[in-house]
Amino acid sequence: MHHHEKHTPRGTIPVQLVFEAEPSNVDSIIKRLEENGIGIIRVDEERMIEHGAVLLIGHIVHTDIQDTIESIDKTGYAEVVDISLSMPHIESSSSASLKIDAVGRQELYNAIELLKNIANKKDLLVIEPIQLT
Amino acid sequence: MKTIRASIIGFGSVGRGVARTLIQKEDEIKKAGFEVKVVGIADSSSGIVDPDGLDLEEILKHKDSTGRVSEERLSGIEIIENIEHELVIETTPSDIQTGGVGLENMRMAFSKGRDVITSNKGPLALRFSELINYAKANGSKFLYEATVGGAMPILNLVRETLAGNEIKSIQGILNGTCNYIISRMMEEKAPYEQMLAEAQELGIAETDPTYDVEGIDTASKLVIIANSVFGMDVNYHDVDVTGITKITPEALMLAHDEGYAVRLIGEVKDGTLKASPRLVPLDHPLAVGGTLNVAYIQTDLAGDITVSGLGAGSIETASAILSDIMSLYRER
Numbered sequence: 001m002h003h004h005e006k007h008t009p010r011g012t013i014p015v016q017l018v019f020e021a022e023p024s025n026v027d028s029i030i031k032r033l034e035e036n037g038i039g040i041i042r043v044d045e046e047r048m049i050e051h052g053a054v055l056l057i058g059h060i061v062h063t064d065i066q067d068t069i070e071s072i073d074k075t076g077y078a079e080v081v082d083i084s085l086s087m088p089h090i091e092s093s094s095s096a097s098l099k100i101d102a103v104g105r106q107e108l109y110n111a112i113e114l115l116k117n118i119a120n121k122k123d124l125l126v127i128e129p130i131q132l133t
Numbered sequence: 134m135k136t137i138r139a140s141i142i143g144f145g146s147v148g149r150g151v152a153r154t155l156i157q158k159e160d161e162i163k164k165a166g167f168e169v170k171v172v173g174i175a176d177s178s179s180g181i182v183d184p185d186g187l188d189l190e191e192i193l194k195h196k197d198s199t200g201r202v203s204e205e206r207l208s209g210i211e212i213i214e215n216i217e218h219e220l221v222i223e224t225t226p227s228d229i230q231t232g233g234v235g236l237e238n239m240r241m242a243f244s245k246g247r248d249v250i251t252s253n254k255g256p257l258a259l260r261f262s263e264l265i266n267y268a269k270a271n272g273s274k275f276l277y278e279a280t281v282g283g284a285m286p287i288l289n290l291v292r293e294t295l296a297g298n299e300i301k302s303i304q305g306i307l308n309g310t311c312n313y314i315i316s317r318m319m320e321e322k323a324p325y326e327q328m329l330a331e332a333q334e335l336g337i338a339e340t341d342p343t344y345d346v347e348g349i350d351t352a353s354k355l356v357i358i359a360n361s362v363f364g365m366d367v368n369y370h371d372v373d374v375t376g377i378t379k380i381t382p383e384a385l386m387l388a389h390d391e392g393y394a395v396r397l398i399g400e401v402k403d404g405t406l407k408a409s410p411r412l413v414p415l416d417h418p419l420a421v422g423g424t425l426n427v428a429y430i431q432t433d434l435a436g437d438i439t440v441s442g443l444g445a446g447s448i449e450t451a452s453a454i455l456s457d458i459m460s461l462y463r464e465r
Contacts, residue, residue, distance in 0.1 A: 053388075053391045053393065053412060054412075055384050055387060055388055055395070055412065057379050057380065057381055057384050058379070084387050084390070086381075086383035086384075086386070086387060088381075088383055092381075093379065093381055094383075095381045095383040095384035095387055096387070097384075097387040097388060097390070097391055099391075125375070125379045125380075125410075127380075127384070127388070127395055127409075127410045127411060127412055128411060128412065129393065129411065129412040129413075129414075130304055130398055130400070130411045130412065130413055130417075130419070131402070
């Protein structure tokens, strides 16, 4: 995938390229590009390429939501990147939507499975997305 | 013209719907090259037989005024055993714990070599392979389109129209009651209990809604799909089931803000069966509201197919039974 921009005053054409590659291969990709006369302006890394959302319902805060989130973050392959919480009454169930990013589809699935295990122990209901493919 | 002698076992909402449909569609059935003569009818407390054919209009009137089909204490299983006929239309209520009287009726029908068309999920969700094998061993035909999704065609669609395709997965909204409650909770931002009460007032939910709202009905239909379409050998206890009773309106709103609807989805995928509330993208074919049933079928050749229809109701379920009757006895 690439995005083609306007010519610079120096006559070069800035191009944004996205490679999906193992981290160990990034240096050799850069080297090959430079060998072919392509100047590298900037390299960004996006590890968490899969995004998912999950709902939690139950006594989310009373059952230590920080612990729930940390369990996902500690995996190293997935992390909770956003949370919205709704607590209508102190006695009634709370609801939360969690956004989870992961390094791949399987890892996202694993993170949701992990979350379901934790939620099960805390008597929370997890509502996960349908798999689209 | 050939005559198919039939019994209607179970004369509640569905059984009466079948009787009305047989009266209404008599000409269409004859055009397909046969006629149906009902020789026996039973409800839970009475039965009536006539080898020359019963007057369905009269029996419907009698049932409406007295609550019984006759004054005779004659059971469904006695009719199946003793009256000569080809087809048993089994429409007794589902019993998911034991299979109930429906299971006994089907066993008796097959032991007598009779064909069975049913709307009763319980026996199929518990004893699918036993019943299929028993029917086969006795030369009986066994069709059950009406057990899954009422008027929404799914089993016949896959068997006939999508023949030759590999079915990769089926996901569906298979219970209109749950779909009504969840979609109304979102519309009114109201709690589960309130929308359940509304559904009960409208006759969409039963007085005891457990079977629907705990996902048992969806799970039963899923088992029938898994066994019938995917050739699996599973029963109700193999389904991972979660109901809708814990869902809050706040959760539905949070989901909506993220671009999702929550729906009770039955899913057969990668050899596993799951009936649970799921997040469905708002632009996905499964994100429908109201009492509709919807199935989303992923195939290798035909791509993704979506079908929807009314999942319950007397005449809608009778329509599925009629379609089974036509497909079984139509002259080819």
